[in-house]
Amino acid sequence: MLSSLYLASALWTVALAANDWSKPCFSGVCRYDLPASSGKASGTLEIWGAEGAIADVTSAAGWEIIDCSPKALKQDIRLVCKKGRANDCARLFNAGAVGKVVRLPENCGRNAFGMIAEEYVPADQSIPAAFAGSLMRRDGSLPDVHALKITTDFKPKGPSRKTGGVNFAIRAANVPGASGPLDAASTLEGRSASRVFKRGFFDWVIDAIKKIAELNNFNVEKSKALPSLDVSKDLVLIDESVSCPPLAANLKVEVTAKAQAAASIGVAVTGTIVPPKVDDFAVIASLSAELDGSLDIDASVTGAADSGNVRLVDVALPGLSFPGIFEVGPSFQINAQANANLDIELGMEVDVNYKITNAQFVFPPKTNLSSGGGFHVAENTLKLSASPGVRATGSVEAHIVPVLSIGLSALGGAADAQVFLNLDASATLDLDFQASANGGVTISEVSSAAQQLDTAELAQVERLDDSIDARAVTGDASFSGCVDVGAGLNVNAGASADFFGIFNKETSVSVYSKEFDIFKKCYGGSTQKRSPSSRVFSSRYLDLPRRAPRSERPELFERKVLNLLCPAKNIPDPQTLV
Structure with missing residues (x-):
């Protein structure tokens, strides 16, 4: 199989000399290949008409x-x-x-x-x-x-x-091997604007995307042609405090995100230059990434706060450009969000570690072209530290969201849109416990039990409680009560705008979705259990606008806390602010 892929790549590349400027374009069919100056990107644009x-x-x-x-x-x-x-x-x-x-x-x-x-x-x-x-x-x-x-x-x-009119077709990728004869003119020429014609466009695009997927260079794990991203960023998501003498409250949430990633992208497009219209389109992308994130939480608060969606990293990737006709501008971003609803005086550190192997998606969804990939949950750790006599109750939900974003611009700006692949990794904590002495405890997975998941095995995989241990107890710490730690990974693709009626903001592809019970245990004989509905995992934090603008969130935090600290002040219900 591997040798046939190498052969296919070689045939597409050498079957016709790229950009033969010694021959005029008099026949009504012209072809243009991306030049070597495009870096390792490759692709062909073919136009045809009378x-x-x-x-x-x-x-x-x-x-x-x-x-x-x-x-x-x-x-x-x-x-x-x-x-x-x-x-x-x-x-x-x-x-x-x-x-x-x-x-x-x-x-x-x-x-x-x-x-x-x-x-x-x-x-x-x-x-x-x-x-x-x-x-x-x-x-x-x-x-x-x-x-x-x-x-x-x-x-x-x-x-x-x-x-x-004048028709066009494009097949291109940000790796070598996608250039070569498209045969679009001979396949699609002469068909009327009917259902049969549309079917011809659809079939041609599917065939072109399949050929890109078969390129050995397109496999992120094997390709030597893809630049690898290595990013690290620290940021404070929430840092808010309020005072109502003699009481005071504070909540500080810091995030560290480290990621290594590589992405391959391919597109297939058909349409008309005159009049400007795209008849069919598909993008295929493959992403491999290792994501290490940690959230440090320092809280002495009764109340709630939400950081909103915060962008940590935004890095441009090599794109595909047929200027004036069709341009693809990809980028890699990391977003983060944390929200907390706490009655607590506690220090916490929560890790979110994942490995994603060839998370591939085709957008918009095409018949017989599936999305999927390998998703691995690495070792995740929760560290708690508390003062004697402190009772801690509440919940924290944190998201670190790598995004592969693909900007599209067609036919001199006749239409612009953005297609994205979200990899929403979450960590959640629900707790109700009492610390009877100074100290701390670390709760983590047994390394040998690190879970490796593939989309084909989702129905069979479950987290076992005995794959987790509590260890590294420091000082004279002892805890009573319940701790529930969860994680989630939700991978989905979508779009930002309508694109010639081929897709719109409502079009979506679910690539992978799974929640994991990392740790759920009660200490000191307690049998309290968390309500199944008390933790909600969703990618909505990236896509939907916040109900309260960022400028209002400190005030929102302050009113919620003061309502509890200073009830005599008769502060309005904070829910009226969102």
Whole structure:
């Protein structure tokens, strides 16, 4: 199997020389491969339509570009027909130049293709000396200089061209091997805008995504082509206090997030440049990551607080760019959130450790293309420290959420959207216990019992209480009461906006979802149990807007605490603030 994948990759890469600028694009079918300057990304853009709908102003088509910016997307270029190439140059003006999609030469604009918005004879008829010698006619005269206004606004102004629209298809990935013939024109050309036509787009996109998935380079665990991210960040999520003499309360929650990650991304797209529309689209992504997070909580509080969603890390990843036609800009983020509802004087440290192997998803959901991956719960530890005589009750829920975010921009900004893969790792604590002396206790997994889960085994895997132990008791500590520690991992994909009706904010893919009972035990003969509904795990903290703006949260915290510390002040119900 492995040898066949290597062979497939080699065939796609060498079957046709990339960007053969020696051949003109006169047949109504043009192809552009991502250049080596794109780094390790690879991919192909193919356009097709009637011969009169597509133009070529490269040297192979008989033109010499004498004035052009290499970095602009929209610009006016000056060009002149080469000696003896009048017949080829005349193709540009057949049926009029305006409205045609034009192939541009290397180093003329960032885009391989643009649209001609205007054609005119410029006042500046000067020709640089470097070109004049080769262009001069026998009678000593020079040819006329022409000018074209190039745009990536593909909505034609005025009546549509009689030659019809221009189609496009893309297959690309941020690893080598995705370039090569697409055969999109021969597969889809000539079909009417009917259900059969839509089915053809759908089948082509699925086939293209499957080919990307089969690339050996696309496997995150095996690929040597992917840059690896290594990030570490410390942040205070909550640091709030309130005083009502002689009483005072404080709550401080700090988070440390460390992550190593690598991501492979591939896209397949079909549609029309003129008029600008995407008919079908799919993105496939694979993410491997090791996430080590810890939350330190220092509390002497009666009340509740919520940090809101806080971004710890935001790192751009190498993207895929066919400027003006289709661009993909991925990034990797880590978000965190903590909320607490406590009557407590206690110090706590909670670890959240996971390993994710090839968490792959296809978005939007496509027939016969599944999402999944390997998800491993590493050793998680809870440390508690308390003063003598302290009774601690309440709950804490903390989330560390790595996000693979993929920004999409199509056809000169005709539509923009963001597709994301959320990996919401949570730790929860419910407790009701009494510390009878100074000291602390560490509650952790037995290392040999670290759980390794695969999506195919979810129904069979359960956490066993005897896989956990309590150890490292310090000082004269003794505890009575109940402690319940849980963890969760919820992996899902979604989108931020509508994208040509192919997907919208309501479209989602559930890749993996599981809650684990890390530790549940009562000490000192207590048999108190936690209500099953007292802990809620959800990815909603990332996606939904908060009910109270961040500027109001300190006030919200203060009112909730003061309500309990100073009831005589008759402070309004804090629930009215959210």
